[in-house]
Amino acid sequence: MTVVRLPRAGFAGSLSDRLASIVIRGSAFLAILSLVLIFIFIGKEALPILTSQEVQKEASLSTLFFPQPAKPGARPQYMWQPVSEVPKYSVLPLFVSTLKVTVIAVFFAIPLAVAAALYTAEFAHPWVREVVKPAIELLAGIPSVVIGFFCLMVLAGWLQQVFGWTYRLNAVTAGLGLSLAVIPIVYTVAEDAFSSVPQTFREGSLAMGASSWQTAWRVVLPAAMPGVLAACVLGFGRAIGETMIVLMASGNAAILSLSPVDSIRTFSATIAAELGEVVVGSAHYHVLFFLGAALFVLTFLLNLFGHWWVGRLQKKLQGAS
Amino acid sequence: MFDKTRITGAVLQGLAALACVIIVAMVAIILGNILIHGLDRLSVGFLTRAPEAGMTGGGIFPAIFGTFALVLLMTIAVIPLGVATAIYMHEYAPKRSRMVHVVRLAIQNLAGVPAIVFGLFGLGFFIEFIGRGVDRAFFGGSLVYGQPAIIWAALTMALLTMPTVVVATEEALRAIPQSYREVAYSLGATRWQMISRIVLPQAVGGILTGGILAVSRGSGEVAPVMFTGAAYFLPELPRRLNDQFMELGYHVYVMTTQSPDVEATKPILYSTVLVLLMLTFLLNFTAIMIRARIRKRLRYGR
Numbered sequence: 001m002t003v004v005r006l007p008r009a010g011f012a013g014s015l016s017d018r019l020a021s022i023v024i025r026g027s028a029f030l031a032i033l034s035l036v037l038i039f040i041f042i043g044k045e046a047l048p049i050l051t052s053q054e055v056q057k058e059a060s061l062s063t064l065f066f067p068q069p070a071k072p073g074a075r076p077q078y079m080w081q082p083v084s085e086v087p088k089y090s091v092l093p094l095f096v097s098t099l100k101v102t103v104i105a106v107f108f109a110i111p112l113a114v115a116a117a118l119y120t121a122e123f124a125h126p127w128v129r130e131v132v133k134p135a136i137e138l139l140a141g142i143p144s145v146v147i148g149f150f151c152l153m154v155l156a157g158w159l160q161q162v163f164g165w166t167y168r169l170n171a172v173t174a175g176l177g178l179s180l181a182v183i184p185i186v187y188t189v190a191e192d193a194f195s196s197v198p199q200t201f202r203e204g205s206l207a208m209g210a211s212s213w214q215t216a217w218r219v220v221l222p223a224a225m226p227g228v229l230a231a232c233v234l235g236f237g238r239a240i241g242e243t244m245i246v247l248m249a250s251g252n253a254a255i256l257s258l259s260p261v262d263s264i265r266t267f268s269a270t271i272a273a274e275l276g277e278v279v280v281g282s283a284h285y286h287v288l289f290f291l292g293a294a295l296f297v298l299t300f301l302l303n304l305f306g307h308w309w310v311g312r313l314q315k316k317l318q319g320a321s
Numbered sequence: 322m323f324d325k326t327r328i329t330g331a332v333l334q335g336l337a338a339l340a341c342v343i344i345v346a347m348v349a350i351i352l353g354n355i356l357i358h359g360l361d362r363l364s365v366g367f368l369t370r371a372p373e374a375g376m377t378g379g380g381i382f383p384a385i386f387g388t389f390a391l392v393l394l395m396t397i398a399v400i401p402l403g404v405a406t407a408i409y410m411h412e413y414a415p416k417r418s419r420m421v422h423v424v425r426l427a428i429q430n431l432a433g434v435p436a437i438v439f440g441l442f443g444l445g446f447f448i449e450f451i452g453r454g455v456d457r458a459f460f461g462g463s464l465v466y467g468q469p470a471i472i473w474a475a476l477t478m479a480l481l482t483m484p485t486v487v488v489a490t491e492e493a494l495r496a497i498p499q500s501y502r503e504v505a506y507s508l509g510a511t512r513w514q515m516i517s518r519i520v521l522p523q524a525v526g527g528i529l530t531g532g533i534l535a536v537s538r539g540s541g542e543v544a545p546v547m548f549t550g551a552a553y554f555l556p557e558l559p560r561r562l563n564d565q566f567m568e569l570g571y572h573v574y575v576m577t578t579q580s581p582d583v584e585a586t587k588p589i590l591y592s593t594v595l596v597l598l599m600l601t602f603l604l605n606f607t608a609i610m611i612r613a614r615i616r617k618r619l620r621y622g623r
Contacts, residue, residue, distance in 0.1 A: 024409045027405030028409035028420075031431065037446060038434065042445065112340045115336060115340035116340040123338070124338075132344065135344060136344065137609065139347075142601070148574070153587075180351075213329075217333065243435065247574075275444070296435070
């Protein structure tokens with residue numbers, strides 16, 4: 001391929017060229033800047049929990065992470081009751097809720113999405129692909145508020161009728177709804193990983209007498225494993241931060257319990273439900289930003305990790321083919 | 322006959338096929354349910370009238386109008402920003418340079434930030450920092466821009482949808498043959514002339530795809546606008562940049578969770594959901610069609 005040396009910026013020296021260069025570079029810089037600004041401005045509002053004496057009277061790290069007595073002299077408990085006479089800000093019930101619903105969502109979504117991706121990439125007739133792929137795209141296009149609506153109005157009733165749960169809205173209902181939001185992302189990344197496995201891998205395996213499923217199971221799946229794991233990590237990140245579905249379908253009760261059929265209240269739903277009524281600058285306000293900062297850092301790390309893994313897989317397979 | 326590996330193979334393949342069936346069935350059930358119940362109330366009047374009698378009658382026109390106004394403002398902000406960022410990565414920066422790597426990483430991570438965190442950011446940055454700052458500087462400290470408003474909601478949404486535009490534009494830029502650029506340079510075009518007269522016209526399809534996908538995403542998201550400008554009920558349509566507005570998704574959320582009379586609002590609620598779904602699907606469908614054409618060119622066009 002011939003390489004053409006591009007003129008350096010400012011070479012022509014015309015005003016429009018210089019102006020365009022500045023605007024375009026500025027925009028790219030803005031993309032980085034906005035991520036930094038998000039970090040700074042969420043962090044800035046969360047910081048008073050560590051620094052401000054005023055805020056720490058109500059909420060400090062110890063009230064956030066250790067049990068507090070409901071009344072003076074009562075047994076210390078983990079409780080989230082930000083609007084009571086003695087506000088209680090234990091994040092443990094919220095953390096357990098978030099973890100519970102995320103694990104349930106991922107537990108349903110990952111096997112379904114990965115199996116479907118493997119099937120469409122390795123076995124399916126073209127017409128099956130023509131049905132499954134648009135269905136996934138449709139699913140990805142459904143706004144999460146609509147999934148939340150469906151869970152609350154329809155799915156919760158069906159599930160309660162079948163299983164006879166005490167609470168209509170619980171971690172399983174919300175988790176199932178959440179899995180609908182996770183499936184498209186896991187499917188897409190996993191399918192990409194499967195199709196980026198070089199054709200020679202399959203041909204070699206088939207030539208040695210392996211059946212098509214043996215090829216898929218023992219050759220394609222292991223080769224694409226980093227991509228599949230990345231898909232799981234990205235799906236996990238999506239599930240942790242998703243708001244509307246859990247806000248509408250989880251019951252929003254901050255109960256500290258490990259039972260999957262109790263109502264729950266996640267980090268994201270807590271922010272969504274309480275930020276509207278909070279006084280700007282109060283301890284409660286800063287605690288909600290603290291939850292947001294935790295969400296941001298967590299999803300940021302998961303995404304960084306996931307994309308790094310995808311990149312590594314691509315490099316490895318490109319080297320192999 | 323009863324070859325063990327063959328049976329295991331058939332079972333595993335069957336399970337994988339079952340996963341496909343389950344996913345397709347779930348999508349069909351959700352859409353079918355909403356379509357069946359939603360069609361009852363859907364009429365021209367429903368789309369063009371304001372809500373009446375505490376959301377138990379009338380239509381959803383203000384919510385539709387608010388959603389359109391929101392995504393229009395959002396598009397004005399996000400298209401130039403997203404397109405310029407893509408052009409920087411693909412046309413300006415040296416290939417494989419560190420800066421491109423960092424910008425791409427930022428875009429990828431921006432796409433993964435939860436919507437509710439954008440909502441917090443909108444409140445903390447746009448309203449409390451920028452809005453209050455503008456008020457202090459120009460309005461003597463009275464509340465004009467330092468409160469939830471459509472402009473802040475639109476800017477928050479623009480940040481959220483920027484990765485969509487960047488990714489779609491980049492794909493379009495990649496589809497343009499390198500020889501086009503070389504010819505332009507050989508004829509003495511400057512870099513900006515080459516981009517504005519050769520690259521951008523060729524990339525219009527991709528930019529359009531990105532814009533449409535961004536609009537689709539923006540019209541469905543609720544969490545970022547909850548605290549930055551959306552209101553449950555307003556007697557008047559938004560006229561100024563600092564007005565609040567009604568939004569379809571937020572309307573669905575509030576009607577679902579805070580309705581005093583669930584049975585009375587249910588038909589309206591279903592129809593509102595159907596309108597929201599049709600809007601996003603129509604947009605997605607258009608974007609997918611345009612994208613398919615670009616990909617075809619990417620594959621065969623050289």
